Amino acid sequence: MAQHVMTVDDSKTMRDMVTFTLKRAGFQVSEAEDGQKALTALRTAKVDLIITDLNMPVLDGVGLIRAVRQDAKHRAVPILMLTTESDPAKKAEGRSAGATGWLVKPFDPEKLVDLVRRVCG
């Protein structure tokens, strides 16, 4: 069965890009607009990877990472942060919260697929 990736971003364009890229590479993709909505969806969904933006309303990426890592069911799910070069501090914060890896926006689609394969096999 195709692996399930959840992309969390308040930007529809970004979600579309991630979804488009990963679907073409054979992944199953679902989307959430912010960390809170992602957590809600995670209550019922099983995911193999979460790709999250850091700057989001309601619950941001770091908050999402912390919450996932504290959740017995999902704490082993790899999480990639989509960051921009302009927020290194945020990235470090995400890492210490338990992010698996990161990808700099704007991303190269091939690189995204490579990274997704690297962290979830």
Add this chain to the structure above:
Amino acid sequence: MAGFDHLKPTYFEECAELLDVAYDQLPAIADARADAETIHAIFRAIHSIKGGGGAFGFDRMVAFAHRLETVLDLLRDGRLALQPQIGSLLLRSTDVLSDLIAGARTGEEPETGMEADLLQDLRNLEAGAATTVIAADEAQTAPAPAAPALAPRRYRIGFSPHANLFRSANEPLLILRELRRLGMLQVSPDISRLPELAALDPDDAYLAWTLQLETTASRVAIEEVFEFVADDCALSIEAESDAEAAQPASPASAPAGRDAHAAPAEAEPPRAAAPPTAPQAPSLSIRVDVDKVDRLVNLVGELVINQAMLVQLGTYLPPELGSGLITGLETMSQHLRELQESVMAIRAQPVRSVFSRMPRLVRELSAQLGKEVKLVLTGEATEIDKTVIEQLADPLTHLLRNALDHGIEPPDVRQAAGKPRQGTIHLGAEHRGGRIVIEISDDGAGISRAKVLAKARARNLVAADANLSDEEIDQLIFLPGFSTAEAVTDVSGRGVGMDVVKRNIQALGGRIAVESRAGRGSRFLLSLPLTLAILDGMAVAVGPETYIIPLTNIMESLRPKPDSIHAVIGRGDVLAIRGEYVPLTYLHRRFQVPGAVDDPCQGIVVIVESEGTARVGLVVDELLGQLQVVVKSLEANYGPVPGVGGATILGDGRVALILDVSRLDDRKLDRPHQPPRPAAIPSLH
């Protein structure tokens, strides 16, 4: 970047929304009352615009957004203090960003002048604040040195994860697999740290590996494989070949260095605690191309015509057959109406998207004019057709400019007149009887009737001896040719007069009316249809022709008694009703239709009223019935005809004209005996 082009429309639509968010919140910065969440919201908006733009290669726009974002970041961190100048700078920058986005969409590069100035201003701000961040982020984006393709080399890699490696859900197995993709890999595990089973914590990492990799890939490529775990392991990469070994290798933490500057990080609490008050709620929604909705609207329109056609056919059937059909069709008509309303609701949007641009306009203009003005917005959530909204921006801007420039007095003048120094402009929207009414009112000086009249006379728009009422004088401002460039200041004058505003509003099926009281202010009322596509109308017969009168205009209809019709010299026939005199317009004379009823007492008088006009009685042969019609533009297909708002196709396939009640009176065709005025004054009676 290839492959994303089909996402561009979504992106630009999103940009528009994000700009709205920014414009919504930016005034708070100018007023220095922005809290962290406000700045953060603006930052996110600009950040998202930049992120998407980068993916599409809109470099110029991205570069600009980046500067803007950096300043917002400094504000967010408190390294830059909130000041009104910064707010204004950010607003202007957002304008430029908006232009750049528009440029990216159309492919036309906007001019650089303003952009360059603002870039410099933004840089100056950055320079004034701490510069460390920028230096750091530039260092980080330095491209990795290109690796020359060489003969395979052997690397000896020591990979010893820290116990906490699994906390970030990294998986050594996957790392080894990826290394294997780079070349020949030999793996020797080191299980020396593995404890007794009883002491083993399944969450900890115990294994370590010694790896021998023979690959053509560069050291950088190998380091990249360990990129995510570099901080969570002891790593050594040693080239066994001489050439590579000669390099000053930095084992253990070569990749880790890239992150070193970002170490002190846990300061910020999770955002989960953000106040729930922020009105961030575009909940469950989908994005649909407007064309698709329009197709739906058109189809529903055609359905309405078809249904009308079927009803007509049903009347030809004998009652025993026809009655069932008619009942069925009536139910269908009800469903059609609901369908129509639902489809229209898709197109409806809150007027907020236009209103939200106005505070900035008012703030900037009032600063420019040296006036103190408060803008009060009401009813921003009122929904109206998207097309109407888009075309409202210009007229509203113009009316607001006028209110600021001509309406509101300078603070000293206001004070002298016993008014508060700060003037108030009210911009409001509300539903009223199937239409949207937008009000722009100010508490300024009101229309200066003496000046208006003098100017109208000077321009030969009214006869020198014409005796006009106050209301009639106020209407003069809508006359073409009334406002000209020399007569206005650089603020409100763009060579566009109120006549253009009026025409724009009328093109939307709307009306504009003005009320003014000297010293108390002016009030403009725009009344707009909820939708442009479908109209409730009354079909009336005039001779062999059918006309449609918009239902919203009809007050009542009656067959008058002969003694209630009076001929008034200079006004034509009037109908006396409940002590009032309503002038009559004979539709057949107005449109030169032969064979129609000429005596109002044999026909029907439909009394109509519209915004800004007095009541008129339309003389028609008979009422044919109420129906919904799909409005087809006459202007687009033929040309403008005074008194006609559009056309429609009837159930029997014939074309009927839809009356524009407000302009029926434009040319007094049915009163040839009346001496022509020097110039026609539209909408006056």
